Amino acid sequence: MKSDLLAWVSLLIIVSNLYLLSSSRLASLIKGVAFQGILLGALSLLMAGHSASYHLIFLAILSIAVKGILIPFYLSKLVRGVKELRDANPVIGYSLSMFIGVVISCFAFYILQKAPFVHAFVSVFHGASAISTAGIGLFLIITSRNVIRQIIGFLVFENASFIFGLSIALYQPLFVEMGILLDTFAGVLIMVIAAKRILTVHQSISVRSLERLSK
């Protein structure tokens, strides 16, 4: 029953990835990534139920607080009210990128069959959601014209490493995970400040505008 629930949460993570690929508004992208952060918390709570450890419960609370509430709140404060920051505006269209996202997820299920490290994961779904989240995070970064969407891609990629790490989280000290979370938060903080600078200098958040910097 527990591992069934785990599979459901992992599937929801994959679905939230696809949602991120298909949403056209930055506000909904931020909501999606917040939802994913909460799902990560749920995932580690379920893992905690598996192994009855307070370590994982603390990690769950921490990840919900940082990834589900703090970072999305900070990002949406930046986006709110700025008209230039409404549309995600990716290089590849939404339907095609959603299709590529599904291909990545299917590939994740496929590669798990071949991989020698299957048993590191609690379930197939857990492993597949980690791999597909990593792939989709990179894809989000590559296809963005928009700095905020790149930050979200970075967050998604970081979430993937969190999911990977969950399977060994029991065997490493909590400080490692806390350090990673702090790094993520500091990273997003700096990125958002940089994005604000880009916006004030160029009146746009597009990566293209940075090309003009060479002169």
Added chain:
Amino acid sequence: MNLPEYIISPLAALLLSPLLAGIINRTKAFFAGRKGQHLFQVYFDLARLFRKDYVFSKTTSWIFRVSPVIIFTATLASTCFVPFISSGTRISFAGDLVLMLYLLALARFFLIISALDTGSSFEGMGASREAFFSVMTEPVIFTCLLSIMRANGTVSITEALSAPMLSDSISVLLSALPLFFVLLAENSRIPFDDPNTHLELTMIHEVMILDNSGPGLGLLEYAASVKLWLFSLILGRILLPSTGMSPFVQTLILLAIMGLIAVVIGTVESVMARIRLIKVPQMLFGAGVAALLGFFINVTKAIPW
């Protein structure tokens, strides 16, 4: 109950399919705070249409006259492949899924050319939309039903749907949810098309039957309700819990699930507005994506947990 399944299933569709539309209408009336029409109103409407006489436009040819019959029989024939009571003898062979869906495609083809045959540009527009939407829905149905067949380890849709259904809730969700979207799109229900409008530029199914009258119109309406019955039967079969029940109890539960599906359709129609035509492909694409994911999850399920 020694009748073979391929007779029972179409018979059930004939007798009970207008009831589904009645349930949908009552649900919509409940949401609107109206008393609503009679539960059997669709039966009365059909009976009234069959008592009437034909009126044919001078532009139409024999295609227009023969189409309602072909559409109705093809739709009814496709119900043979979805078992209603799972105990009877069935026709099933490898790849019967293709025949079932192509019977529906045949019905759609004749609906489209009969609409074009009237020479009305309005109907041509509806026909073009119907053809376009079917391009989007057919891959989704194929993927959903293939993943069910795969999960049950068979190559026949009849066998797959009459076997005890999937115990794995993720596979059930990932094939049932896209199928529900397809059901709404294929039967011209609200997020995709409004079944009640008659004078709107965006309607699809209603515009194609605009020139039909009397028994021809009755057959088309009947075919539409049989098609709705077919899709909700497939969906009900997927959602049917797989415990060891007697066929009678199983059929009762199946009917209850189908009634529930009709209530859900009515609820969706009451709380949603029709989406813009441009959004339709995106929505169906999303359904297809979910179906594809479910299919691959089923394919790769060989790994031990």
